[in-house]
Amino acid sequence: MKKVMLTLVFAAAITTISAQNKTEENNKLDFNKWSVELSGGFNKPQRPMSEGYFTSTPSPYVADLGVRYMFNNKFGLKADFGYNSFTGKNNSLDFDTKYYRADIQAVANLGRIMNFETWTNTIGLLGHAGFGLAQLEDQNSALKDRMGNFIAGVTGQIKLSNRLVLTGDFTTILNTNQNIAFDAASTANTRGFGGILFNGTVGLTVYLGKNAKHADWIVDNGGEIDALKKRIADIETSMLDTDKDGVADYLDEEPNTVSGVMVNTKGKSIDLNNNNIPDELESYLVKTYGKDQSKTTPDNNELIKNLINGDYVCTYFDYNKTTPTNVSTEGIDFILNYLRKNPSSSVEIIGHADELGRSAYNDKLSNDRAVNVKNTLIKAGINESRLKVVGAGEDTSVDKDSDAARKLVRKVTFRVK
Template sequence: MKRFIITLAFASALTTVNAQVKNEKNTKTEYNKWSIELGGGVNKPQRPMTSGYFTSTPSPYVVDLGARYMFNNKFGLKADFGYNSFTGKNNSIDFDTKYYRADIQAVANLGRIMNFETWTNTIGILGHAGFGLAQLEDENSAVKDRMGNFIAGITGQIKLTNRIVLTGDFTTILNAKQDHNFDAASVNNGRGFSGILFNGTVGLTVYLGKNEKHADWVIDNGNEIDDLKKRIDDIETSMLDTDKDGVADYLDEEPNTVSGVMVNTKGKAIDLNNNNVPDELESYLVKTYGSNTDKSPIVGNNELIKNLINGGYVCTYFDFGKSTPTNVSTEGIDFILNYLRNNPTATVDIIGHADEIGKSAYNDKLAASRANSVKDVLVKAKVNPSRLNIVAAGEDTSVEKDSDAARKLVRKVTFRVK
């Protein structure tokens, strides 16, 4: 029956998740659209070049600066400016020319189009192509050759952070109506797109905007998928049985039951005589320590109760980073209150504990705060404060630090009666 109830609850939770995802399907995804691009590298003017004039392969240098706007996570536009320097190398006749250009280009996010997200979240590819104007200038003459150009290239991306991307770009530029050769030493007699120039650069892209992600890295329906995964993770977490009593945490009203004792369907230790000692544990103590004439050795034997308390069976638990006891773990305070009322000369150490997450100084303070919180409850129940001693035990290192379930067991207050 228990398995059937848990299975039914799990199926119901999944149905709720599915409905919520459908309701949010049309929610607009917010992401950044603007970016600034800067790159530098090398070039190679292919043609036209005058006989006896040539550059090294490759030849420095190139500088590119651009601004890009993405309409969505696949397509956008960018405006960019470029500067190339051409000089003679090795056995070439000396020359020194400069090439300036300005272009408007369409951009396609090939990484999203080809679903790179199925295998990587840090590598992307952009394709770009467009038209612009250019001018070739000779440093040793008055040549200023104005021309149109067609530009196309591909840009590889490696995401360093959500704001900065390392890029590598290879671009081809075709010049139309280029009247002079790249070396400016002679006139170009070609027509149409006769000039060919190759650029290779490495650079950085900086994303602008207030949102966490840029369009380059936003996945279609990505938020819904992430949200679904989170909800499934939450369901799996709620299905855990931290105290191993056979009742899932989300149904367990007493998530820190003493190990091995019998519980009811709500995960609470069975205590038919309401003496705050689980019946199964009480039965064991009666059998082990009680006499044949004792009808209720747990109630009448203060030494056994004292050993029970000092052995750590009575405690109060806290949520992460909190100093207020959880609603389902106040039974430990009730037990101590009853003991102190039945033993008016007894005193008790209230010992605060914390897990290892965070700085030690903070955890020491949190442990003391938890102990003081329990003390305040007992004082309000009219226990003389002089009978209550605060002990800040600080971090409890007895469990695995990386285990969420285990850390729940050490976020507590225990007691030591005297």
């Protein structure tokens, strides 16, 4: 008996250490670990049975109470206590014996190991095995037989809620050093695992804890499923065409193209003279604010204001420069024409810089760019009171590591007031 106890303790210790070492990361997940299991059903003692003694197939009764702790969503331990009643049936000689046992078992969540979550979220499967002690008692005498046992079985699960699960279990128990038959009518004197008992039960498992789910139903595949879901969501998002130019956002190098402007296969508006103003928009602006400004209507004027405030008219700068590039000075000309046509309007001149360099320096650089444009407009005859400089500092809306993207944020934009 001492050897059996030592074996039991050793097996439990090894299981615990192994589970803890393998699942240190999973322990960080928020899930309930404790549960209480209650079940009842039928049994069939297979051997040893005395000649002329037998039970019905199956025969009542079995009762089982267990407490389980899961280290993670795949492995755990449980302690359980069982009761079996054996009585003679039909043509058997009469007998009445009781069987009591206590076991510690390792538990494997086969449903998670075999990825049941790929086809169901309500059906689970547990495997369990361990060692324990048992006692067989004859109710018609004072005869008692103490023995060790090895127990193994599988438990099917149907999740009723996050707190309650319906279970069905089939378990095999092997007794060692069983000295009397299950009917207590003869001696067995078996030194090895000579006693065999089958149990089939139906029961309920109640999950304990403050979290929403128990470890039995937590899915953890090293973040792979979450990563795949995120990738799918990103793809769905990237397939959107926010600016409705016919090019999906993930391919669109100019995601905010003005509506109706022709774009190339990369979603960029057509700009043959490379002055950073779409040719169709530029053509419209020239017609509206060209030499013959008498044709401008109030409706057209409001549209132009919206286009300017939408950053479709800009002035761009080279890296670390405060002087506009040659091809982008036309943006200043458009603003100049607008202010001349609308003497009651004023404008904010907003300077921007990319993220390279120190933030304090970029703040000054963005302000100096706006000041340069302001001075150009003053020299062209615009009253200084109508011009306000704003240093917006670094523009972090684009990829810092992309040279092409950084070119788009080294600019001055305008806000008509």
